[in-house]
Amino acid sequence: MTSMGKTRRMMSVGLIGAALALTLAAPARAGETPAAAAGWQLTPTGTDARFRGLAAVDRTTAWAAGSRGTVLRTTDGGRSWRNVSPAGAGELEFRDVEAFDARRAVVLAIGEGEASRVLRTEDGGATWTESFRNTDPRAFYDCMTFFDRRHGLAMSDPVDGKYRLLATRDGGRSWQVLPNAGMPDALPGEAGFAASGQCLVSAGPRDVWLATGGGATARVLHSADRGLTWTATATPIPAGDPARGVFGLAFRDRAHGIAVGGDYRKDQPSPSAGAVTGDAGRTWRPSAAPPPAYRSGVAWLPHSRWAALAVGPTGTDLTTDGGRTWRTVDTGSYDTVDCTADGSCWASGEKGRIARLTRR
Numbered sequence: 001m002t003s004m005g006k007t008r009r010m011m012s013v014g015l016i017g018a019a020l021a022l023t024l025a026a027p028a029r030a031g032e033t034p035a036a037a038a039g040w041q042l043t044p045t046g047t048d049a050r051f052r053g054l055a056a057v058d059r060t061t062a063w064a065a066g067s068r069g070t071v072l073r074t075t076d077g078g079r080s081w082r083n084v085s086p087a088g089a090g091e092l093e094f095r096d097v098e099a100f101d102a103r104r105a106v107v108l109a110i111g112e113g114e115a116s117r118v119l120r121t122e123d124g125g126a127t128w129t130e131s132f133r134n135t136d137p138r139a140f141y142d143c144m145t146f147f148d149r150r151h152g153l154a155m156s157d158p159v160d161g162k163y164r165l166l167a168t169r170d171g172g173r174s175w176q177v178l179p180n181a182g183m184p185d186a187l188p189g190e191a192g193f194a195a196s197g198q199c200l201v202s203a204g205p206r207d208v209w210l211a212t213g214g215g216a217t218a219r220v221l222h223s224a225d226r227g228l229t230w231t232a233t234a235t236p237i238p239a240g241d242p243a244r245g246v247f248g249l250a251f252r253d254r255a256h257g258i259a260v261g262g263d264y265r266k267d268q269p270s271p272s273a274g275a276v277t278g279d280a281g282r283t284w285r286p287s288a289a290p291p292p293a294y295r296s297g298v299a300w301l302p303h304s305r306w307a308a309l310a311v312g313p314t315g316t317d318l319t320t321d322g323g324r325t326w327r328t329v330d331t332g333s334y335d336t337v338d339c340t341a342d343g344s345c346w347a348s349g350e351k352g353r354i355a356r357l358t359r360r
Contacts (some may be wrong), residue, residue, distance in 0.1 A: 040316065040330055040347060040355035043078035051348035052296075053107065053197045055099035056338040064348050065094035065107045073125055075102050078346075078356045084125020092117065096197035098146045098172075106131075106172035108144045108154060110194045116141035118154065120172045132166065132175040139164055142192040143200035145208060146172075153178075153227050155200040155210055158186035163210060165227045182229030187215030189242065195264070196297040196336035198248035207254045209281055213245010213261060220246060220259060222281040235275045236286035237261045243268070246275075248336070250308060252300040255280050258323040260310045262294035270294040274310065276323040289325035291317045297336035302343045309357075311337045311347050 045064075051072075053065030064072045064081075069089030072081040086092075092109040099105040103124045109117040116134035121127060132154075134141060139156040146152035150171050156164035163186060165178040191214045192199040202208040210221040210230070218239035221230045237259060239245045244263045251257040257277045262270025273295055274287035295312035310317045310326065311334035317326040334349040345357040 039357070040332060040334075041078075041358045042332075042353060042355045043074070043081065045072060045081045045352040045354050047072070047083070047352045049352055050335070050350045051352070051354060052095045052195060052335045053097040054336045054338045054346060054348045054354075055097045055105065056340045056344060056346040057099050057101060058340050058342050059344040061099075061102045062338075062346050062354075063097045063099040063105050064354055065097035066348075067093055069094065069109075071097070071105075071107055071125060072354070073102070073105075078354065081354070082125070084121070086119055086121075086125075086128035089119075089128075095142070095194040096144050098144060098152065100146075100149050100171070104149075104171070106144070106146075106152070108141060108197075110141055112140050113137040116156070118144070118166075118172060118175060129173075131168075131173055140191075141166075142194040143197055145200045145202040147202050147205050147208070147226065151205075151226065153200060153202075153208060155192060157191040161185050163192075163221070167227060178227055182223075184221065184230055184232045187212075187217065187219070190215030190219070191242075193245065193247045193261075193264075193296070195247045198250065198297055198336065199246075201249045201251060203251035203257075204254045207251070207280065209249050209251065209257065211246035211249050211259065211261070213239050213247070214242045215245075216240055218245040218261065220249065220277075220281050220284065224280075231282070233281055233284060235259055235284040236272055237275055238263070238270075238272055244270075247294075247296040248298045248310075250298040250300055252305070252308075256305075256322065257281060258298050258300075258308055258310075258319075259284065260291060260295040260298045260312075262291075262312075264294050264296070266313075274323055274326060287319075287324055287326060289327075291326045292328060297334065297347070299337045299339045299345065301345065302339050302341060309337050309339075309345065309347075311335065311349070313349070316347070 049070035051066035118132040144154035262273035274290035301307040316330040
């Protein structure tokens with residue numbers, strides 16, 4: 001690396017440190033300035049699975065779900081990971097995980113027909129119970145979200161021209177297909193992307209958003225009644241191809257959200273890969289300086305009104321103005337990112353990569 005490259009690297013890492021110091025108001029250690037350097041610290045996972053599902057509980061506890069039916073859990077801040085994969089799940093592709101604490105979590109496997117399943121554990125992954133198996137060959141489940149410890153939704157690509165929603169009222173122990181009368185028609189070729197567990201996200205007790213791509217327009221659908229009725233809004237993120245659209249959403253409250261996406265093909269550019277809303281998704285504005293490449297995951301920094309991280313295979317970007325402008329701060333490959341209320345951020349991706357944002 002050239003001296004100029006090293007300087008840019010130090011400056012970019014310092015930006016994350018500054019953002020964390022400002023947003024978390026964490027006291028500096030002895031001799032440490034408020035803009036102390038911080039960055040992603042890779043943790044030893046002992047696997048080369050790809051982790052597109054990530055659920056950060058707090059500074060010490062996180063869950064990751066990925067390829068070949070792999071589920072990992074840490075309870076010591078990532079110093080060690082325990083393989084808690086469900087028995088016999090080696091053929092499944094886990095793309096989303098929602099965790100309530102160190103013992104209770106729900107994972108979603110994707111795929112056509114019976115490949116789409118939901119499993120739940122109440123003992124830290126020692127045992128798992130299958131609570132849903134899709135029997136409709138037309139359905140393909142992509143993402144899930146929980147409003148609280150009891151109420152949650154899972155989303156399938158369109159069936160009979162409309163997105164299909166599953167609902168649970170008992171923490172994922174049982175699921176029921178919701179009526180689709182309040183769901184707008186899907187666009188031709190439109191679908192969700194099971195890339196980061198963030199194509200279906202919620203904020204508060206009733207609001208939920210669904211991200212789409214593949215159609216002529218990349219849209220975000222919003223429901224204010226836990227998935228019974230929806231409105232669809234076009235975003236400025238390019239679509240018009242099965243590989244393009246909105247891949248990840250994050251809302252810091254029921255009004256303010258960020259969308260990221262682009263074209264996931266390595267040889268294709270991704271202009272206008274970010275957008276923001278301040279009215280619960282009724283309108284979306286393009287980022288003035290968007291992420292420079294395809295991004296699949298996004299998360300607000302804890303307790304911040306303006307700072308967020310976006311991740312993708314070519315790097316991590318930071319915004320300090322609510323998603324209007326972004327700057328690349330790391331070039332490591334990650335698929336998804338999640339932050340917790342107690343000030344911890346985690347990221348995961350290919351080749352067993354799971355990292356925690358730490359001061360250095």
